[in-house]
Amino acid sequence: MRVPKKLLLGSVIATTAFALAACAPTTAAPEGDGAAEGPEEITVGIITSETGPLAGYGKQYLEGFEAGLDYATEGTGEVDGIALNIENRDDAGDPDTAVTIAKELIGDGINILAGSASSGVALAVAEQAAQNQVLFLSGPAAADAVTGINEYTFRTGRQSAQDVATAGGFLDDIEGKTVTVFAQNNAFGQGNEMAVEAILGSKGAEVNSVLVAEDVTEFTPFAQQVLAAEPDLVFVAWAGATSGAMWQAMSQQGVLDDIPVVTGLGDAATFGAYGEASEQISFLNHYFSGGPDNEVNDAMVAAVEEAGGTPDLFTPDGFVAAQMLVQAVREGKGDVDAMIDALEGWSFEGPKGETTVRASDHALLQEMYQVKLVEQDGAFVPELVGTVDADSVAPAEAP
Template sequence: MLLPLVMSVVLAVGCSQNESASSGGGNTIKVGVLASLTGPLESYGKQTARGFELGLDYATEGKREIAGKKIEFVLEDTETKPDVAVQKATKLLETDKVDFLVGSSSSGDTLAVLPLAEEYKKIMVVEPAVADSITGKNWNKYIFRTGRNSSQDAVAGAAAIASKGTKIATMAQDSAYGREGIEAFKTAAEKLGAVIIEEQYVDTNTTDFTANIQKIISAKPEYVFITWAGSNSPWKQLQDMQVQQKGIKVSTGAPDIAALKTMEAMIGMEGFSVYYHSLPKTKMNDWLIDEHKKRFNGEIPDLFTAGGMTAAVAIVEALKKTNADTDSEKLIAAMEGMTFDTPKGQMQFRAEDHQALQTLYAIKLEKKDGVDHPVPVLVREMTMEETAPPVRNQK
C-alpha cells in the first residue's frame, strides 16, 4: 500500500536531531507549527509560516538563540483536515520531540489537536484559529492563544453597527468558526439592544449563495453581519443581488488582502479589522513591513503574517522569562498574565483562560489610488480592555 506524501519542512540553525530539548534540557528548542499549506486556507497557513520565521528573527535579533540554546521549527501541513492535523501533531510530539506546538489555520483542526497538548504536557500557542471553544469549553491549561477569538471579533463587529432596536440578519459558514462567531456576535449585539431577525448558515464548500441571500432580503433587516473565512466568499453575489440597493447595509470584518480583493462592492462599508499593515503605528510593525518587503519581492505583510510573528515573539518572551527552560509548568507560570509587544502593540495573556487581550480597529473600506483592493482606513482603535471577551472556560 502506498503511503500518502507528507509535507514536512524543518527550518533549523545548525543543529542536529540529538540536540533536541526535552523537559528543559538539551541545546535546541523545537517548535512544531501546524498550518494549512494546501487546501482552502492555504494562504492563511503560508502567511503564518512566514510570520513565525520573521518573529523568531525579530525577537532573537537574528540569532535564533536564547540563553545559549538554538531554536528551530518544524512546519507541518494539516491540509485543513482535523484527522490529518492530529496525525501531524502526533508526529511532531513523538518523532520530532517538539517543546511547543503552534497552530492551526482552522478552528476544526485546532480543536482536534488540543487534547494532545494536555496528553503530552506541551504548551500550544493557538494562532490564528478563532473559535471561542478553544479558550472556552475545550480549553486546557497548556493552551495559550495569541490570535483573537470569535467574541473579540463580535464585540468589535457589534460596536460598529448595533444599537437599540437595530434589526440585523447574519450569515456565516456552517463550521465551528462560523457558528461560534455568530453566537458571539448575537450576544454582543443583543447586549447593545439590537434584534437578530434572520440567521443563515452556508455549507463550507458551496459557491452559490443565492438562496441564503434571498432569505436575508426577504427578512428586511437594516444590516447583514457576515462572518467568513476562505476564498469562496459571497461578496460578488451580494452585489449582483443588489442587497445594499435594497436598503440593507453589509458589515463584516476586513479580512486578509486576497479576500479584500473580492470586496470592491463593499467600498464604503464600516466594520472592523484585526490587522492591516497601515493600521498599527509601532516599531515592530515598521520592522515587519520593511523586512517582509526585503524577503518577499516587495510584498506587504498580511493579516496572518502578523499573527505568526506574534506567536513566535510570545514564545521567545516566555523562554526569556524561564531562561530557556522548556518545562511546561515553569512556562505556564511565566506566561499567565504576561504582557508582550507585537506588531499591533502590547498584548496580554489573561490568566483565567490564556486568551491574548489585544487592540482591534474600527475601520471604513475606502478606494486608494494604486492599490488593487479596498483599504481599511482607521476610524478608531479599540483597546484590549474594550475588546476583552467573556471568560468561557469555566475552569
Template sequence: MRPRAVCLLIDLPIRAALGLVVGASLLGEGAALAATEIRIAHIHSLTGPLEAYGKQTTTGFQMGLDFATGGTMMVAGKKLVVIEKDDQGKPDVGKSLLTAAYSDDKADIAVGPTSSGVALAMLPVAEEYKKILLVEPAVADSITGDKWNKYIFRTGRNSSQDAISNAVALDKQGTVIATLAQDYAFGRDGVKAFKDALKNAKIVHEEYLPQNTTDFTAGIQRVVDALKGQGGRKVIEVIWAGGTPPYNALAAQELAKRYQIEVFTGGNILPAMAAYKNFPGMEGATYYYFGIPKNPVNEWLVSNHYKQFKAPPDFFTAGGMTAGIAIVEALKKTGGDASPNKLIAAMEGMSFESPKGRMTFRKEDHQAMQSMYHFKIKVDPAFAWGVPELVREIKAEEMSVPIKNKR
C-alpha cells in the same frame, strides 16, 4: 562443544555490556541534542481551503522568531528548530500530526493551527502529552473556552474579540441584522459571540452555509427575505474565512439600491478585500491592517516584508509574527527552559510587544488580550483592495471579553 558453550556464556554478558554502552551513548547524544535545541512544531494549513492563511502565518512566524532573536534563531544558547507540518485543514490530520510532533519529533512546543475545527481536535493531544500548544490563528471561542486545557495559549484573537469590536459599528437601536456565516466552529462561534455582544440591535435571521460554498444564490435570498420587510436600518453581517467569500455575490445583488440593505463584515486578507471596493463606507472591525498600527514592531514588519516580498504584510502574517515573538519572550523568561510547567508559569499574565502593540496573556484562560480596529472602507485607485481607514483603536481594556473556560 564444551569450549563453545563456555565461549557463549562469556560472550552474552559482553554483548549486553556493549549494548548498554551503545544505548548509553545514544541516550547521551539525545540528551546533548535536547540540551542545545528547542524544537517547535508549526502545524497549519499549507493546502486546503485556508491555504493562503497558512502560508502567511508561516512567513510571519519565521519573521517573528528572527525579530525576537535578533536574527540568531537562538535563545539562552539553544537553537530554535522549526518543524513545518501541513494539516490540510482536516481535523483528523491535525490531530495525528500533533501526536507525531510531540512523540516522534520530540517537539517541545507546538504552534497552530489555521482552522478552528482542526484546533478543537488538537486540544486534547496537548493535554495528553502535557505540552504547550500556542494557537495561532484559529478563532473559535471554545478553544480558550469550554474545550480549553492549561497547556493551551492563544496569540490570535477569539470570536468574542471579533464580535465585540464589530458590534461597535452596528449595535444601535433600530438596527436589524441577518448573519451569513460558515457552518463550522468558526462561523457558529462567531455568530454566537456577535449575538452576545449586541445590546441594542436585533438579529432576525442566521444563515449558515457549507465552508466550500461557491453558489450563494439561495442563501442570500433567504437573508434578503428575512430583512426586506423590516423597518429601520437593515444589515447583513458576514462572518467568513477562506474558500470563496460571498462579497462579490452580495455586491451583484445591488442590495443597497433594491432593498436598502447594507453589508458589514470584519477584516480579511488583502485579496479578499478587493471585493470591499464594492462597499464604500462599509464599517467593521479588523484584527490587523498593515497601515493602521503605529509602533516599532509593525514598522519593522512592514519594512522587512516589503524588502523580502515587494508587498505589504497581510492579516495572518502579523499573527504569525506575534506567535513567534511570544514564544521567544517566554523562553527568555525561563532561561531557555522549554518544560511545560516553566513555560506556563512564565506565560500566564505575560505581556509582550507585537505588530499590534502590547498584548497580554490573560491568566484565567491564556487568551491574548489585544487591541482591535474600527474601520471604514475607502476606495482608493492606488490600491487593489478596499482600504480600511481607521475610525478608532478599540483597546483591550475597553472590551469586556468573557472568560468561558472551566479552570
C-alpha cells in the same frame, strides 16, 4: 495537577568552571560541578495550512513567524544558548490530518506545537495538547471555544468575540433590532454566531443566522434567505477562497443596497471583491499594515517585505507566536509547566502595540481597528477610521 515534562533534545554538555586567580573573593565551583541550563536544542512543531482553502492564511502566519523569531532572538535563532529547531507541517485545513501530525510530533518528543489557521484544526490540536500535556500556541483560528479550552492552549491572535465587540462600535442602540449572521457552517462561523448572540443579543438584539456549508460555491439562494429574514443589520463572518463569489452574490441580490452590513476586513486578496459596494460596508479589522503605529510593527513590516512577502491579515499572529515561544523557552527551558507559567499574564509590545496574555483563560488582549475601503489608483485599499483599545473589546472570560 500538571505533570512537569521536559523536552531535552540533543545532549546537554557539562561546563567546567574556571578558577579566578587573584580576583575578588569569590570561590569558584569545583571542576565538573557546573552544568549548562536547559537543553542545547528545542524542536517546535508548526502545524498550519500550507495547502487547502486557508493556504493563504497559513502563508501569512509563517512569514510573520519567521520575522518574529528573527526579531525576538535578535537574529540568532537561539534563546539563552538554546537553539530553536522549527519543523513546519501542512495540515491542509483538515482536523484529522492535523491530529495525525500532532501525534507524530509528540511521539518524536516534541512538546511545543503552534499554528492552526482553521478553527476546527485548533480545537482538535488543543485536545491533543491537553491529553499529552504539551504547550500549544494556537494561531489565526478565531473560534471563541479555543479560549480557555485547557491550560495548555494559548492564543496568538484575536478571537470572534473581539471582532463582534469591534463591530458594535459602528452601531447605534440596537435594542429590539434584528441581526442576521451570515456565515460558513464551520467552527469559525458557528463561533461568530455564538459571539453575536452573546454580545449583541445581551444588548437586546434578536439574532438569527444563515449558515452555509464550506463546499458551497453558488451563494444566490443564501443571499435571498438573508433578504427574507428582513434584518436591521447583517453581520458577515467569512474566510477563505470563496469570499469573492459570496460578496458578488450579496451585491447582485441587493443585500448591500437594502441593509446595513458589517463584516471583518479580510486579507489583501479580498479588498477588490466588494467592488463599488465597498463604501456601503462597515469594516472591523484585526490587522492591516497601516493600522498600528509602533516600532515593532515597523520592524515586522520591513522584515516581511525584505524577505519578499507582504504583511497581511494574519502576519502578526505568526510574529506574536514567535514572541510568545521565545518568552516561554527563555523562562521555561522546555519544561511545560514552567512555560505555561511564563506566558500567563505576560504583557509585551507586539505589532499591534501592548498585548497581554490573560492569565485566567489565555485570551490575547489587543487593540482592534475600524476601517473603510477607499479607491486609490484603480484599486481599493484600507483606510483607518478608528482604533478600539484592547480593554474595550476584551472577550468575556471563559469559565
